[in-house]
Amino acid sequence: MNTNLKVNVLPDTEGFFGNYGGQFLDEDLKKEFKKIAEEFLKIKDDKDFNDELNYLLKHYVGRPSPIYFAKNLSEKYGAEIYLKREDLNHTGAHKINHSLGEALLAKKMGKEKIIAETGAGQHGVATATAAALMGLKCDIYMGEVDIEKEKPNVDKMRLLGANVVCVKSGKRTLKEAVDEAFCAYLKEYKTAIYAIGSVVGPHPFPMIVEHFQSVIGREAREQFLDLTDTLPDCVMACVGGGSNAIGIFRGFLDDEDVKLFGVEPLGKGEKIGENAASITYGKDGVIHGFKCKLLQDDNGNVANAYSIASGLDYPGVGPKHCYLNQIGRANYVCVTDKEALDAFFELSRVEGIIPALESSHAIAYAIKYAKENKGKKILVNLSGRGDKDVDFVLNNANL
Numbered sequence: 001m002n003t004n005l006k007v008n009v010l011p012d013t014e015g016f017f018g019n020y021g022g023q024f025l026d027e028d029l030k031k032e033f034k035k036i037a038e039e040f041l042k043i044k045d046d047k048d049f050n051d052e053l054n055y056l057l058k059h060y061v062g063r064p065s066p067i068y069f070a071k072n073l074s075e076k077y078g079a080e081i082y083l084k085r086e087d088l089n090h091t092g093a094h095k096i097n098h099s100l101g102e103a104l105l106a107k108k109m110g111k112e113k114i115i116a117e118t119g120a121g122q123h124g125v126a127t128a129t130a131a132a133l134m135g136l137k138c139d140i141y142m143g144e145v146d147i148e149k150e151k152p153n154v155d156k157m158r159l160l161g162a163n164v165v166c167v168k169s170g171k172r173t174l175k176e177a178v179d180e181a182f183c184a185y186l187k188e189y190k191t192a193i194y195a196i197g198s199v200v201g202p203h204p205f206p207m208i209v210e211h212f213q214s215v216i217g218r219e220a221r222e223q224f225l226d227l228t229d230t231l232p233d234c235v236m237a238c239v240g241g242g243s244n245a246i247g248i249f250r251g252f253l254d255d256e257d258v259k260l261f262g263v264e265p266l267g268k269g270e271k272i273g274e275n276a277a278s279i280t281y282g283k284d285g286v287i288h289g290f291k292c293k294l295l296q297d298d299n300g301n302v303a304n305a306y307s308i309a310s311g312l313d314y315p316g317v318g319p320k321h322c323y324l325n326q327i328g329r330a331n332y333v334c335v336t337d338k339e340a341l342d343a344f345f346e347l348s349r350v351e352g353i354i355p356a357l358e359s360s361h362a363i364a365y366a367i368k369y370a371k372e373n374k375g376k377k378i379l380v381n382l383s384g385r386g387d388k389d390v391d392f393v394l395n396n397a398n399l
């Protein structure tokens with residue numbers, strides 16, 4: 001690794017981080033996204049905007065989320081394991097951090113409506129929550145298959161006042177939901193804003209979502225120093241699109257001695273179609289308006305992504321992660337469904353904390369790493385709580 005490394009925080013003017021990112025879009029949308037980028041860059045350092053956002057993060061979300069020393073888990077596996085408790089946030093995960101930011105940005109830009117897509121419904125619920133709070137209309141695009149599968153989240157979105165739009169094209173899941181949400185946005189961009197669910201999509205969305213999630217890393221670095229007088233040896237987080245991971249990494253990018261691990265879902269195995277490990281098994285490609293490591297079949301078509309954790313099964317991944325991988329600043333590793341499920345039970349039983357299946361991937365890697373690196377200080381981002389997964393896990397525990 002280059003020891004004088006200073007990682008670029010912002011993308012270049014075209015929206016690229018190294019070779020990745022950019023804007024692969026129609027001219028109309030490019031123009032509108034340029035406006036959003038300009039507005040965001042102005043507003044992100046505006047005192048009134050930040051006062052309002054910080055007030056909400058503290059009193060509405062419950063930040064700062066604590067860091068918890070997982071003593072039992074640490075004693076059992078021989079390293080010091082610390083958890084950044086994003087699971088304690090209002091709505092149960094880190095997604096509220098950027099949903100609130102995006103909704104506040106929409107309001108400041110004079111927009112009346114938020115348009116978003118959702119797969120499992122987590123981003124939909126966080127967006128609907130933020131829209132309710134800000135008094136904005138909210139259209140959530142969701143595949144028909146997902147609507148049937150994720151009824152509790154659909155009910156929550158409707159209860160929060162969102163309009164859930166049923167997408168019936170193609171496979172009727174997340175990819176088609178994004179396609180249709182983009183189309184709708186193209187028609188309504190004068191009065192609406194698009195709110196993406198992770199550090200993916202065309203510029204400026206990866207930059208915007210990363211900015212709003214960077215609060216995790218900022219808090220975590222300070223809290224870790226307070227608690228231990230040192231920095232962690234390594235920081236770990238699961239990677240779907242990569243927002244919770246980049247959020248915590250941001251606190252440590254310039255601390256060269258702190259190793260960063262992004263944990264990708266290996267699903268059922270290495271074969272394309274059986275996992276969602278985009279950095280590990282993907283090739284450079286373009287999806288939803290940006291360039292990234294993309295899971296593709298032999299003909300170069302976008303492959304199906306799969307993980308037991310529905311929040312992780314996206315065939316692409318955030319451009320910043322592709323860049324951090326390219327320059328060697330972060331390491332990307334894999335955890336299977338089975339290992340994640342074991343970690344789900346383990347953290348529940350040993351610490352009394354039921355993690356989201358997504359976050360269980362990071363816990364699984366921490367346990368693995370602890371066994372081989374005794375005495376190290378490991379900081380894990382516990383991105384969300386597992387309430388949403390309990391029924392599924394108990395019905396499928398012998399997977």
Ligand SMILES: *Cc1c(COP(=O)(O)O)cnc(C)c1O
Pocket residue numbers: 093094095122123197198199238239240241242243244245311312356358359383384385
């Ligand atoms: C959505 C979700 C993820 C995956 O999204 P990232 O953008 O990769 O963070 C991870 N954990 C939880 C709890 C989620 O809801």
